[in-house]
Amino acid sequence: MTRRPLLAALGLLGIAAIAGAVWLSQPPAPPDPAQFRSPAGPVPASAQRPGDPEAGRRALLNAPYVSCGIPYGAYSRLSPETDPDMLIAGREGRNAELPYMLTSHVNADGVEIVANNCLTCHAERIGGELIVGLGSAFGDFTSDPNRLALQAGTYVRGAAETRAWQHWAERIAGIAPYTQTKTVGANPAPNLTWALMSHLDPETLEWSETPLIDPPPEDPLPISVPPWWGMRKKNAMFYTTIGRGDHARFMLLASMLCVGSPGEVAEIDAYAPDIRAYIAALEPPEYPYPIDPELAARGEAVYRDACAACHGSHGANVSFPNLTFAADRIGTDPAYANAATDGSRDRFYDWLARSPYGDARSAAPAPGYIAPPLDGVWATAPYLHNGSVPSLAALLQSEIRPKYWRFRTDPRRYDPEAMGWDYDTLDHGQDAETAPEARHRIYDTTLPGYGNAGHTYSDRLDDAARAALLEYLKTL
Amino acid sequence: MRRLPLLALAALAVAGGLYWAWSGSDTAAPARLDRYAALLAELEELPGDGFPGPPPGWTPEFPRDHGDHAGSRMESWALAAHLTTADGETLGLQLSFLRLGIVAPGAPAPRSIWEVRELDRAHVALVAAAGAQAIGEERFGRGIPGLGGYDATEGAVRLDGWFLRFDSDEARGHMTLHATVSDKAGIDLTLRAEKPVLALAPEGAPFAGYAFPRLSAQGTIDRGNGTESVTGTAWLDHLWGELPLPGSRPVATDRLQLQLDDGTDLSLIRTRRADGTGPAALDGFAVAPDGTASALDGDSLRMTARRIWRDPVTGTDYPVSWQIEGPGLDLVVEPLVDAQAFDTAVPVWSGTVRARGRHAGAETSGGGTLQLTGYGAR
Numbered sequence: 001m002t003r004r005p006l007l008a009a010l011g012l013l014g015i016a017a018i019a020g021a022v023w024l025s026q027p028p029a030p031p032d033p034a035q036f037r038s039p040a041g042p043v044p045a046s047a048q049r050p051g052d053p054e055a056g057r058r059a060l061l062n063a064p065y066v067s068c069g070i071p072y073g074a075y076s077r078l079s080p081e082t083d084p085d086m087l088i089a090g091r092e093g094r095n096a097e098l099p100y101m102l103t104s105h106v107n108a109d110g111v112e113i114v115a116n117n118c119l120t121c122h123a124e125r126i127g128g129e130l131i132v133g134l135g136s137a138f139g140d141f142t143s144d145p146n147r148l149a150l151q152a153g154t155y156v157r158g159a160a161e162t163r164a165w166q167h168w169a170e171r172i173a174g175i176a177p178y179t180q181t182k183t184v185g186a187n188p189a190p191n192l193t194w195a196l197m198s199h200l201d202p203e204t205l206e207w208s209e210t211p212l213i214d215p216p217p218e219d220p221l222p223i224s225v226p227p228w229w230g231m232r233k234k235n236a237m238f239y240t241t242i243g244r245g246d247h248a249r250f251m252l253l254a255s256m257l258c259v260g261s262p263g264e265v266a267e268i269d270a271y272a273p274d275i276r277a278y279i280a281a282l283e284p285p286e287y288p289y290p291i292d293p294e295l296a297a298r299g300e301a302v303y304r305d306a307c308a309a310c311h312g313s314h315g316a317n318v319s320f321p322n323l324t325f326a327a328d329r330i331g332t333d334p335a336y337a338n339a340a341t342d343g344s345r346d347r348f349y350d351w352l353a354r355s356p357y358g359d360a361r362s363a364a365p366a367p368g369y370i371a372p373p374l375d376g377v378w379a380t381a382p383y384l385h386n387g388s389v390p391s392l393a394a395l396l397q398s399e400i401r402p403k404y405w406r407f408r409t410d411p412r413r414y415d416p417e418a419m420g421w422d423y424d425t426l427d428h429g430q431d432a433e434t435a436p437e438a439r440h441r442i443y444d445t446t447l448p449g450y451g452n453a454g455h456t457y458s459d460r461l462d463d464a465a466r467a468a469l470l471e472y473l474k475t476l
Numbered sequence: 477m478r479r480l481p482l483l484a485l486a487a488l489a490v491a492g493g494l495y496w497a498w499s500g501s502d503t504a505a506p507a508r509l510d511r512y513a514a515l516l517a518e519l520e521e522l523p524g525d526g527f528p529g530p531p532p533g534w535t536p537e538f539p540r541d542h543g544d545h546a547g548s549r550m551e552s553w554a555l556a557a558h559l560t561t562a563d564g565e566t567l568g569l570q571l572s573f574l575r576l577g578i579v580a581p582g583a584p585a586p587r588s589i590w591e592v593r594e595l596d597r598a599h600v601a602l603v604a605a606a607g608a609q610a611i612g613e614e615r616f617g618r619g620i621p622g623l624g625g626y627d628a629t630e631g632a633v634r635l636d637g638w639f640l641r642f643d644s645d646e647a648r649g650h651m652t653l654h655a656t657v658s659d660k661a662g663i664d665l666t667l668r669a670e671k672p673v674l675a676l677a678p679e680g681a682p683f684a685g686y687a688f689p690r691l692s693a694q695g696t697i698d699r700g701n702g703t704e705s706v707t708g709t710a711w712l713d714h715l716w717g718e719l720p721l722p723g724s725r726p727v728a729t730d731r732l733q734l735q736l737d738d739g740t741d742l743s744l745i746r747t748r749r750a751d752g753t754g755p756a757a758l759d760g761f762a763v764a765p766d767g768t769a770s771a772l773d774g775d776s777l778r779m780t781a782r783r784i785w786r787d788p789v790t791g792t793d794y795p796v797s798w799q800i801e802g803p804g805l806d807l808v809v810e811p812l813v814d815a816q817a818f819d820t821a822v823p824v825w826s827g828t829v830r831a832r833g834r835h836a837g838a839e840t841s842g843g844g845t846l847q848l849t850g851y852g853a854r
């Protein structure tokens with residue numbers, strides 16, 4: 001046994017899957033779907049609250065915006081030592097000795113809590129360096145998180161620790177059915193967020209053990225976590241252009257796992273603009289291997305012709321058009337965009353509009369996907385919104401995209417030529433594998449929502465042009 | 477894949493190694509229970525600092541690892557056997573030793589032998605299919621060399637007259653044990669490994685250890701009317717490091733070890749909230765006849781209570797009969813006798829069970845041990 005899921009910090013939000021919007025209680029009239037839609041095409045900019053990036057980094061790495069977790073006593077019994085590779089600079093007090101994705105605070109009961117923070121999903125290591133803002137490509141959400149909560153409970157002692165643990169374990173039990181992806185690396189954050197909304201009153205933020213509105217479907221549609229540095233260009237935060245308007249406010253959803261009152265949200269909102277400012281100031285990491293400048297220069301011309309209209313230009317004349325395209329036009333797996341706009345998520349958009357986390361325009365998805373900025377694209381494998389294509393080389397040549405594949409993980413290695421993590425192409429999907437650990441390591445593009453079709457624009461390039469384009473993409 | 481510290485938690489399940497807990501004597505007086513509860517409360521306050529965890533990359537080495545790991549916070553040896561007498565009567569035996577470090581190893585040497593550095597606790601339980609209830613005895617020690625703990629000269633872990641001795645010439649699992657249950661029974665067994673040792677050292681876990689999932693047992697038992705010979709099958713777990721303190725946590729476990737007649741051994745642990753609310757999680761592993769261990773898929777495995785038995789002494793309800801279902805697996809587990817509860821400060825039902833059903837497409841049966849914690853009022 002090697003791997004088990006880590007609990008999600010709710011860093012991400014987007015939209016997901018099927019099923020009808022049935023109200024179990026409230027409001028008198030169903031929400032007007034038109035209110036929660038945007039057309040394909042450009043996403044308008046919206047004013048952002050100013051913030052101090054440095055204070056934002058400090059808050060991101062130290063503040064208790066996720067306010068429940070494992071009592072430190074139990075954590076320290078379980079994990080008395082921290083691998084130095086897991087530390088990150090800029091941490092204060094206890095945090096300085098905790099792994100980067102965990103943050104400590106003392107709760108109102110006097111119990112020290114260790115909770116997952118945003119970096120659980122928004123940091124990843126490449127070539128020995130931890131890159132804050134890079135979406136985690138290896139987070140494991142394939143197993144039942146209740147197991148983790150219960151096993152942590154094994155090391156909890158005393159009444160105060162028990163109360164703190166119970167608060168966390170209850171929330172985990174509430175979201176567990178909705179967070180289990182089929183493949184390691186696939187992220188369930190949108191579905192997890194909808195699941196939390198179904199248990200929380202949008203106005204009082206009181207938790208209800210039984211859902212107040214219909215929860216989302218159990219199987220989350222898979223998401224590849226987008227890099228944070230795209231936020232300096234993007235007008236909406238997520239693939240289907242949910243997350244419009246005040247980004248800092250929308251980011252508060254990261255606190256929703258444990259929240260209990262609007263007052264808590266207000267406290268975090270006081271420093272959320274700083275965190276947003278930090279995220280929007282992040283630079284992509286530079287490609288750490290040699291680049292052939294002449295080849296890259298030829299590739300730049302290819303890029304200008306074939307890519308820039310949608311993904312924007314780099315270099316001297318930076319531009320980013322913030323364009324969304326209908327899913328059927330790009331041809332990429334439509335499940336996620338369809339679920340966002342077929343009415344099956346409208347009750348959550350309405351929840352958001354009535355909550356301190358957003359307004360009526362916060363979640364107004366377009367029926368498709370945004371063409372994301374490509375800054376630092378070399379680092380962001382696997383590709384497409386669902387992470388179905390393991391390398392840029394495969395993305396640019398659809399005939400070599402593997403139907404079934406598996407990351408090499410022992411050790412994992414970045415392939416500077418293919419531009420992505422080393423992987424093996426397999427001749428079988430998840431059906432053929434009975435052992436759960438092995439099954440969950442297979443990316444099976446025949447599963448619903450996991451498809452790797454579409455975005456075939458570069459298929460028409462010849463090999464030389466494609467090689468040049470790849471070389472240029474290393475420079476972004 | 478990324479190595480995350482919390483993953484250590486999951487490892488617990490694989491090890492299935494929560495030790496056979498502090499089930500105690502069935503004759504404990506209330507005054508002693510109070511003292512025991514107080515002791516437990518004090519143990520909760522003990523700092524864990526200074527007790528080293530298992531070294532990274534540990535692999536079992538014998539006979540060294542049969543012995544104690546003196547720097548570790550806790551250490552447990554637990555043996556459970558299901559036996560048959562020459563007359564065909566089925567018996568169950570459990571013998572466990574627990575060592576608990578009170579003072580971290582770096583501390584100055586004790587000034588006198590009265591300064592407690594570790595606590596020893598041993599427990600024996602015996603049940604006969606024909607009997608009305610299990611009998612047991614519990615002993616405590618203070619780690620005084622020669623009386624309790626691991627004796628390197630003898631190669632045995634012991635408390636007063638009880639011992640489990642590892643034969644240093646046969647490092648691969650040859651051992652003998654002797655135990656008594658007050659004045660009611662005396663047991664002597666010789667144990668030999670039928671399968672290779674299984675290392676229980678999940679990466680990042682705060683404990684390490686090993687199991688012999690299948691030992692053949694033979695020996696004698698004296699229940700006051702002469703010596704009877706017995707044969708059977710046993711399971712030994714030996715774990716050390718930071719183990720959960722029993723009875724002081726919000727979760728409890730139902731733990732099952734089965735040794736099937738088709739040569740497969742199963743270890744299942746069902747973790748649940750002690751207050752009865754919320755979901756339960758099930759983990760387990762199977763050991764094939766050739767000794768290969770594989771994890772059971774917790775998602776497709778089910779462990780369902782079939783029958784509740786109410787302890788007439790405490791009024792506690794225990795689910796003593798279970799159905800186990802999984803891929804290629806459908807077993808009904810019944811206790812040898814219902815009354816195998818031990819009413820101590822940490823109430824527990826810890827008993828010998830029989831299993832019957834299907835495994836890998838064929839009828840099978842077997843014996844094993846079931847331990848139910850967290851059902852009694854606290």
